[in-house]
Amino acid sequence: MPVATFTSLMGPHFLQEPREVHGPWRKVMLAAAGPGPGMASLVPGVREVMGRHVAAWEAAGRVELYDSARRMGLDLSVDVLTGVTQAGLTEGTIDMGWFKDQMGIFLHGLYGLPLPLPGSPLAKGLAAKEAILSRLEPLFRDKHERFAKEWAALGGSASAMAARLTEGPAPPTLEQGYQLGFQAKGMTTLRDTATSVLHSVMAAADTTRFALLHTWVLLAMSPRVQEECFKEQQKVIAEYGDEISYKAVMNMPYLEATFKECLRLFPPSSGGFRLLTRDVSVGGQTLPAGTTVWYHALLLQMLDPVLWDGRTDYDLPPHMDWKGNFEGAFKPERWLSDDTKPRHFYVFGSGAHLCAGMQLTTLEVKMLLAMLVRRFVMQLEVPDMLNKASVFPYTVPAKGTDGLRLVPREQPLPW
Ligand code: HEM
Structure with missing residues (x-):
């Protein structure tokens, strides 16, 4: 995403610094979406959204992966994470179909050039943003006023507010996390x-959309790994019952290894910025403190010390080569032993800014794949669809190549 485009659509609401803002904000975000009561409270909503999608695919006997992953990412984020659906439907003030269309236009704008020329993705994204905010403001007025009062009562202290939100009887919401961050940064209006x-x-x-798309395609390319996942589901049912509950999803190590292996080979994010706080020497060059660098997830994963033999005489090391060496490269099993476990996994960032939604996304993708693997064998209609796809600025399959057949299993498992 061009940075200038991102900033004009997202505004100046940057919460990753300073520490006094980032720390309390991150604490609330992790309580809302991280493992524990926050994530567990989201599970019924996630299952409901997924059940709806799976029923439609089952009726059709197939899935168009590209658009289905897009809709799934959008529905999960809007219906489960934001609270808009519940509030909008209860009050009957928002047509959710319209809302999600606008949100799709807004998101698409993020990838456009930073030129709001008429008809450009950015211009459309900005218009969608205005339309969205004008509908949301009345819906959020009460919550906004309540939050502002509480904030004032706590003396405008972000850490006191974070403690209040995370120590209450119910987990906080992502929206409360952002409200806290915005207040702490002095962005205190209803629009904020x-x-x-x-x-x-x-x-x-x-x-989530691209994590799902990439995982889905690679898993569909491997009947062997699908069977291993199916066997694991039999064990999960024996131990935790039919329902794909929070506890059950958290106990699917092979499926989790499959998810990580897919993202190791085919990351849905390309990395992020870091500002060097001290000089760094690399490859005979010294980058001075103050330099902005880009950490590149795919490149770092390629140079994993556990997997890379240090050779440079090939274009792509065998452990990354899903095109030419699929069986050798795609091995979820490598994540299951300390000896073979990759050490470089940067899809979700690292350190103090490690993605706050990492565990939730992992849970979501595992839940959907568990549902599918229990009932179907997945087969790509165009087996080499990935070779035909373009990958910049994100993965787009060639037209008509992204069909996935859902072949019903003879002995399906319940969920
Ligand atoms: C496959 C899905 C996802 C990917 C690939 C991803 C990727 C990332 C990356 C690379 C970062 C680090 C940014 C940096 O270093 O500056 C990050 C941070 C973050 N992500 Fe995610 N993310 C995903 C899903 C989510 C979800 C579902 C949520 C919300 C529930 C979320 C919330 C956040 C937040 C709040 C941060 C900032 C963390 C901090 O600075 O303390 N992400 N994400």
């Missing part, structure tokens, strides 16, 4: 509060 929805959806929709 409504903007929290854009931030939640931006963080969660397309990221």
Whole structure:
């Protein structure tokens, strides 16, 4: 995404610094979406959204992966994470079909050039943003006023507010996390509060969409790995019962290894910026403190010390070569032993800014794949669709190549 485009659509609501803002904000975000009560409370909503999609695919006997992954990412982020659906439907003030269309236009704008020429993705994205915010503001007025009062009562202290939100009887919401961050940064208007929805959806929709798309395609390319996943589901049912509950999803190590292996080979994010706080020497060059660098997830994963033999005489090391060496490259099993486990996995960033939604996304993709693997064998209609896809600025299959057949299993498992 061009940085200038991103900034004009997302505004100046940057919460990753300073520490006094980032720390309390991150604490609330992790309580809302990280493992534990926050994530567990999201599971019924996630299952409901997925059940709806799977029923439609089952009726059709096939899935068009590209658009289905897009819709799934959008529905999960809007229906489950933002609270808009519940509030909008209850009050009957928002047509959710319209809302999601606008959100799709807004998200698409993020990838456009930073030139709001008439008809450009950015111009359309900006118009969609205005339309979205004008509908959200009345919906969020009460919550906004309540939050502002509480904030004032706590003396405008972000850490006191974070403690209040995370120590209450129910887990906080992502929206409260963003409200806290915005207040702490002095962005205190109703419009800022409504903007929290854009931030939640931006963080969660397309990221989840491409994580799902990439995992889906690679898994569909491997009947062997699908069978291993199916066997694991038999064990999960024996231990935790039929329902794909929070506890059950958290106990699917092979499926989790499959997810990581797919993202190792085919990351849905390309990395991020870091500002060097000290000089760094690399390859005989010294980069001075103050330089902005880009960490490139795919490149770092390629140079994993556990997997890379240090040779440079090939274009692509065998452990990355899913095109020419699929069986050798795609091995979820490598994540299951300390000896073979990759050490470089940068899809979700690292360190103090490690993605707050990492565990939730992992849970979501595992839940969907568990549902599918229990009932179907998945077969790509065009087996080499990935070779035909373009990958910049994100993965787009060639027209008509992204069909997935859902072949019913003779002995399906319940969920
Ligand atoms: C496959 C899905 C996802 C990917 C690939 C992804 C990727 C990332 C990456 C690379 C970062 C680090 C940014 C940096 O270093 O500056 C990050 C941070 C973050 N992500 Fe995600 N993300 C995903 C899903 C989500 C979801 C579902 C949520 C919300 C529930 C979320 C919320 C966040 C937040 C709040 C941060 C900032 C963390 C901080 O600075 O403390 N992400 N994400």
